Structures are given as structure tokens and as C-alpha cells.
Amino acid sequence: MRLNDDHRDFTAMVHNLVATEINxxxxxxxxxxxxxxHELFPKLAAQGLLGLEYPAEYGxxxxxxxxxxxxxxxxxxxxxAGIPMAxxxxxxxxxxxxxxxxxxxxxxxxxxxAIAGTAVAAIAVTEPDTGSDVSALRTKAVRDGDDLVIxxxxxxITNGTQADWLCLLARTSxxxxxxxxxxxxxxxxxxxxxxxxxxxxxxNRVSDTAELILDEVRVPAxxxxxxxxxxxxxxxxxxxxxxxxxxxxxxxxxEYALERTREYLLHRHTFGKPLASKQxxxxxxSELTARVELLRSHNLRVVEALDAGEDIIRLATIAKLEAGRxxxxxxxxxxxxxxxxxxxEETWTARFFRDARLASIGGGADEVMLQxxxxxxxxxxx
Amino acid sequence: xxxVVCVKHxxxxxxxxxxxxxxxxxxxEGVDGLLSxxxxxxxxxxLKLVEASEGEVTVLTVGPAGAxxxxxxxxxxxxxxxxxxxxxxxxxxxxxxxxxxxxxxIEKIGTPDVVITGxxxxxxxxxxxxxxxxxxxxxxxxxxASQLTIxxxxxxARRDGDTASETIEATLPALVSVTDQINxxxxxxxxxxxxxxxxxxxxxxxxxxxxxxxxxxLGAAWTKVDSFAKRxxxxxxxxxxxxxxxxxxxxEFLASRKFI
Numbered sequence: 001m002r003l004n005d006d007h008r009d010f011t012a013m014v015h016n017l018v019a020t021e022i023n024x025x026x027x028x029x030x031x032x033x034x035x036x037x038h039e040l041f042p043k044l045a046a047q048g049l050l051g052l053e054y055p056a057e058y059g060x061x062x063x064x065x066x067x068x069x070x071x072x073x074x075x076x077x078x079x080x081a082g083i084p085m086a087x088x089x090x091x092x093x094x095x096x097x098x099x100x101x102x103x104x105x106x107x108x109x110x111x112x113x114a115i116a117g118t119a120v121a122a123i124a125v126t127e128p129d130t131g132s133d134v135s136a137l138r139t140k141a142v143r144d145g146d147d148l149v150i151x152x153x154x155x156x157i158t159n160g161t162q163a164d165w166l167c168l169l170a171r172t173s174x175x176x177x178x179x180x181x182x183x184x185x186x187x188x189x190x191x192x193x194x195x196x197x198x199x200x201x202x203x204n205r206v207s208d209t210a211e212l213i214l215d216e217v218r219v220p221a222x223x224x225x226x227x228x229x230x231x232x233x234x235x236x237x238x239x240x241x242x243x244x245x246x247x248x249x250x251x252x253x254x255e256y257a258l259e260r261t262r263e264y265l266l267h268r269h270t271f272g273k274p275l276a277s278k279q280x281x282x283x284x285x286s287e288l289t290a291r292v293e294l295l296r297s298h299n300l301r302v303v304e305a306l307d308a309g310e311d312i313i314r315l316a317t318i319a320k321l322e323a324g325r326x327x328x329x330x331x332x333x334x335x336x337x338x339x340x341x342x343x344x345e346e347t348w349t350a351r352f353f354r355d356a357r358l359a360s361i362g363g364g365a366d367e368v369m370l371q372x373x374x375x376x377x378x379x380x381x382x
Numbered sequence: 383x384x385x386v387v388c389v390k391h392x393x394x395x396x397x398x399x400x401x402x403x404x405x406x407x408x409x410x411e412g413v414d415g416l417l418s419x420x421x422x423x424x425x426x427x428x429l430k431l432v433e434a435s436e437g438e439v440t441v442l443t444v445g446p447a448g449a450x451x452x453x454x455x456x457x458x459x460x461x462x463x464x465x466x467x468x469x470x471x472x473x474x475x476x477x478x479x480x481x482x483x484x485x486x487x488i489e490k491i492g493t494p495d496v497v498i499t500g501x502x503x504x505x506x507x508x509x510x511x512x513x514x515x516x517x518x519x520x521x522x523x524x525x526x527a528s529q530l531t532i533x534x535x536x537x538x539a540r541r542d543g544d545t546a547s548e549t550i551e552a553t554l555p556a557l558v559s560v561t562d563q564i565n566x567x568x569x570x571x572x573x574x575x576x577x578x579x580x581x582x583x584x585x586x587x588x589x590x591x592x593x594x595x596x597x598x599x600l601g602a603a604w605t606k607v608d609s610f611a612k613r614x615x616x617x618x619x620x621x622x623x624x625x626x627x628x629x630x631x632x633x634e635f636l637a638s639r640k641f642i
Contacts, residue, residue: 010575013569013575017569048573
């Protein structure tokens with residue numbers, strides 16, 4: 001797929017928005033450990049950025065998937081990876097199932113406000129004892145008349161302290177394992193819902209992450225997204241979208257970090273020459289830049305495959321694995337070549353180094369990606 | 383209400399701007415160009431006025447082929463149609479020639495209720511085109527508006543000076559130039575970017591406007607750049623070692639520069 005003027009204009013618009021509406025505030029938000037999603041999201045929505053691929057009847061733009069890729073890549077220029085992550089939760093993690101499987105009524109009440117930026121969404125799958133093993137989750141939703149009564153705990157929830165609703169995965173039957181789960185929309189003003197604590201993280205500190213408690217939270221049974229009992233399968237589909245998001249964002253983040261590092265090294269002199277003139281430095285950064293370009297090419301292939309209706313699990317899994325590795329390698333090199341100043345909190349590399357580490361864990365750890373790929377490759381692993 | 387907004391495609395101020403060696407005109411090829419930032423306020427104000435009532439916003443520019451990008455940006459922001467005046471003979475035109483071309487183009491479009499311009503371009507920064515244009519169109523001129531209201535056939539503007547603000551009124555049709563204090567220009571939205579492709583853009587040459595080539599271009603210019611020189615590189619600062627007399631040396635330095 002080749003990019004055209006529309007694509008470039010769109011990217012320029014997002015870059016402009018990042019430079020004027022987000023980056024000037026990120027340092028303060030990072031110190032606060034919180035960014036005001038209810039203030040920022042309407043600004044993004046006004047540009048159509050929270051509903052690019054969603055139907056116009058719910059306020060979306062009916063755009064091709066390429067625009068999601070470009071927007072996510074462009075958000076890589078935000079000076080704190082927690083912001084794009086929070087945006088991604090809204091657009092690519094908490095809402096795809098609702099848009100694809102939800103009833104018209106659910107979409108009008110929850111998807112439309114999310115696209116308009118007036119409601120903040122969160123995806124609530126992980127629990128204190130279940131991370132990558134989603135089949136082990138314990139939160140229960142018990143039918144009581146026309147309602148579901150939900151009890152359980154959810155962990156590491158992005159946007160957790162300010163979300164207006166959750167796309168929650170819970171057991172709606174006792175079948176166990178992958179069976180009997182449903183995706184349920186849970187408004188956070190429902191009695192019995194509470195935030196146990198805001199979590200103190202290594203990186204992405206600009207974004208709020210929380211542990212949530214559901215103590216007999218009552219919601220209408222019609223809040224189930226799609227088919228009751230098919231929640232695990234629907235969530236796995238939603239996770240695929242999340243993997244792609246991670247890969248698109250990694251390209252933007254790494255490209256920007258490498259640009260900034262090159263700029264610094266061209267002006268930083270040691271032994272009478274710019275540091276950028278050292279072969280080891282230049283070769284390392286050029287190799288990373290090449291890997292960024294390879295990943296972007298791969299991402300474009302994912303976009304084409306998705307548009308063609310092909311199964312993209314393998315492509316997206318490869319992309320997610322490489323995204324995590326590339327971000328870690330890039331963050332390490334950028335900090336290393338800045339030297340002492342790179343280790344200082346006042347230099348962007350310190351935050352980037354912390355933030356980048358999440359990419360190999362969140363949205364499916366590297367090891368889960370490898371498990372998927374190894375099984376596809378025919379290895380008889382556990 | 384129909385509004386014409388005059389906009390200019392200028393070299394990006396973030397780039398290394400320079401002149402052409404051959405004829406001392408602004409180099410528009412070697413650097414990226416964009417819609418003059420000060421013109422974005424004019425486009426925004428026009429869009430707000432039309433959105434509050436009805437009508438159309440036409441954006442108008444004079445410039446080489448690349449100037450179409452400035453029109454595209456304004457169309458993406460929400461302007462309805464665009465006119466691009468371009469002709470090889472226009473190269474090197476100064477403010478009087480530019481105002482002549484704008485005036486002829488506006489007459490051909492059909493004199494609107496309001497002509498809005500920015501307060502100046504970010505490259506030439508002369509800020510005289512609005513006044514020249516008002517004179518040529520025989521319109522009342524309201525410049526440097528930091529607030530604008532239109533009620534019936536009256537246009538009211540606030541002009542902020544260093545020591546006082548004044549409110550002035552004129553009757554429509556009128557020409558208004560606006561400052562960067564008047565609004566917050568919008569970004570093109572996804573819808574705006576997609577819609578802009580389908581909006582009409584007309585391209586007119588000198589013949590379409592009935593302007594003779596001898597009236598425009600470098601040959602007809604009242605002002606020309608005689609010579610230019612690159613800004614000298616910043617000189618290395620002087621490092622003063624404090625040997626107990628640092629304060630005195632600092633005071634001497636400030637006194638030598640007449641700061642104290």
C-alpha cells in the first residue's frame with residue numbers, strides 16, 4: 001500500500017494536534033500521574049480521531065483501517081506513552097467488540113459517547129491472579145431476573161480511575177475454562193463499583209491505572225455485548241486489534257526517538273567530533289531505523305490483509321512481538337548514546353526508557369506472542 | 383453572507399528561509415511552504431461568521447503552483463471553494479501588484495459582503511495589502527480586528543493598541559483584517575480533509591482577470607530587494623572567570639550595553 005496526499009495531510013493534522021494540544025501539558029500530567037481524559041478526548045473527537053473506523057450513524061468516520069494505523073503512529077510523538085495508550089484503550093481495546101457485536105441500543109448509549117469523547121472507556125479483563133491466562137478469570141456475573149449481578153476484581157485497568165464505563169469480561173456460567181464468559185458493559189456509576197487503588201507504575205505514569213472492585217454490581221442483562229457465553233472468543237478478537245495498535249504505535253514512538261537522538265548526537269561533540277560520527281553509534285541507530293521501516297512495511301501489510309478480510313492473527317502477533325523488542329532496543333540505545341544526561345529525569349530519554357518497557361508486557365506479553373507463533377509453526381509446546 | 387478570505391502560501395518559518403540568488407525574490411522552491419499562520423485566523427473568523435448565519439467562504443490566493451497547498455488547507459478547515467490566481471508573469475510581484483490581482487479576482491468572484499485578510503503575511507510582513515485592497519475595491523477598511531461582530535449591515539470591530547482598545551464600526555460590504563488574538567483556528571478534521579478533495583478550485587491567469595503582464599511581476603514592482611546576506615553566525619560568548627570581581631565585571635558588561 002502506498003501513502004497518498006490524504007494520508008499525509010491526515011498525519012500532519014495529528015502531528016499538529018499532538019504538538020499544540022498534548023505535548024505542552026504532558027510534563028505536568030506526568031507529575032500528576034493522571035491526565036484529564038474528559039478534557040482531552042473531546043478535542044480528539046472533534047477531529048474525528050476517536051471513531052475513525054466506526055459507523056457514521058454512531059458518530060464515526062467510516063474510514064479505512066489505514067487511518068487508524070496513521071493516527072496511532074502519529075500519536076507516537078506524544079511525550080509520554082501513557083497518553084496514546086489511553087487513547088488506544090478508547091479506540092482499539094474497549095470499543096471494537098461493542099462496535100462489532102453490540103446491539104444498536106448499547107452502541108447508542110455507550111459507543112456514540114465514546115466516539116464523541118464525552119465518555120471514557122476502559123477494558124476490564126485482567127484480574128489480580130490472571131494475566132495472560134484469560135481462561136482462569138474468576139469475576140462472575142450471575143443472572144437475577146432481567147439483571148446480571150457482577151462480583152470480582154479487575155487489575156491493571158488503564159483509564160481505571162476516570163472511566164465512565166467498562167467493557168468487562170466475566171463468567172456468566174459455571175462451564176469453566178474458555179467457556180461461559182461474556183463481555184458486559186458496566187457503567188462505573190453503578191452501585192457496588194469502586195476503585196480499590198490507583199496503581200504506582202514504573203512507566204506510563206501520565207496515565208491512570210487502577211485496581212477495580214465489583215461488589216454485586218447490578219446491570220441489565222441486555223448490557224451483554226454480542227452472544228452470551230461467547231465473551232472469550234469475542235475478547236480474543238479484540239486482543240488482535242490491540243496487538244496491531246501496539247505495533248502501529250511502536251513505529252511512531254521509535255521513529256521519533258531515533259530522530260531526536262540523531263539530532264542530539266549531531267550537535268554533541270566528544271574528542272572534537274560529533275558523537276554521531278562514531279561508527280558504532282551511527283550503525284546501531286541506522287539498524288534500528290531500518291527495523292522501524294521494516295515494521296512499518298509489515299504494518300501496511302496487516303492493513304491490506306485486514307481490508308481484504310483475511311485472518312491476521314499471525315501477522316498481528318509477529319507485529320506485536322517485534323514492536324515490544326524494537327521499543328526496548330530503541331529506548332536502550334537512545335538513553336545509552338545520550339550518556340549521563342540521558343539518565344536524568346529532565347531528559348526525555350528517561351521517561352521513554354521507562355514507558356517503552358511496557359510494550360513487551362501489555363496487550364499480550366512477548367512470551368504469549370511466541371507461544372501463539374510456536375504453536376502455529378507446529379512445535380508441540382505446553 | 384458571502385465572504386472572501388485572502389490567504390498566502392509562505393515559506394515555513396521553521397525552515398531556513400532565504401532569497402533566490404538569481405533575482406533576489408523569496409525562495410519558494412527550496413523550503414517547505416504552508417498557509418501563512420496569520421491567515422488561519424482569517425479563515426477561522428470567516429467560518430465562524432458563516433456558521434452563525436449562512437453563506438459561503440471563498441478562499442483566494444495569488445502565487446505559484448505550490449500555493450494550492452494553502453488553499454487546500456483552508457478548504458480542509460471548512461472553506462467552501464477556492465480561487466488560485468497564478469501566472470508565470472506574476473513572479474516577483476510586490477504589494478501593489480498583489481493587491482491589484484486580488485482586487486480583480488474579487489470583482490470576478492462577485493464582491494462579497496466581507497473580505498477578510500490576516501494582519502500581515504509571515505514572510506513579507508509588510509501588512510499593507512489589506513489597505514491597498516480596500517482602496518482598490520472602494521470598501522471601508524477595518525484593520526487589526528481582535529474581535530468582530532456583524533449585525534445586519536454593520537460590522538463592529540475591536541482594535542487593541544498598546545495603551546487602549548477602540549471599537550469601530552463600518553457598513554457592509556467591508557474589508558476586515560484580523561489579528562492573532564481574534565480566535566483559535568481549528569485543525570482540519572478527518573471529515574474536513576476528505577471533503578476538501580471534492581470542493582471546487584478555480585485557477586485563473588492574468589488573461590482571466592484582464593490584467594496586463596506589464597502591471598505585475600518583478601518588472602512592475604515598486605519595491606525590490608537590492609541585496610541580501612545570510613545572517614552572520616552567532617559569535618561565541620565571552621566567558622568571564624570570577625576571581626572575586628565577578629560582580630563588577632557583570633556590572634561593567636551591563637553598563638557597556640546600556641542595560642544599566
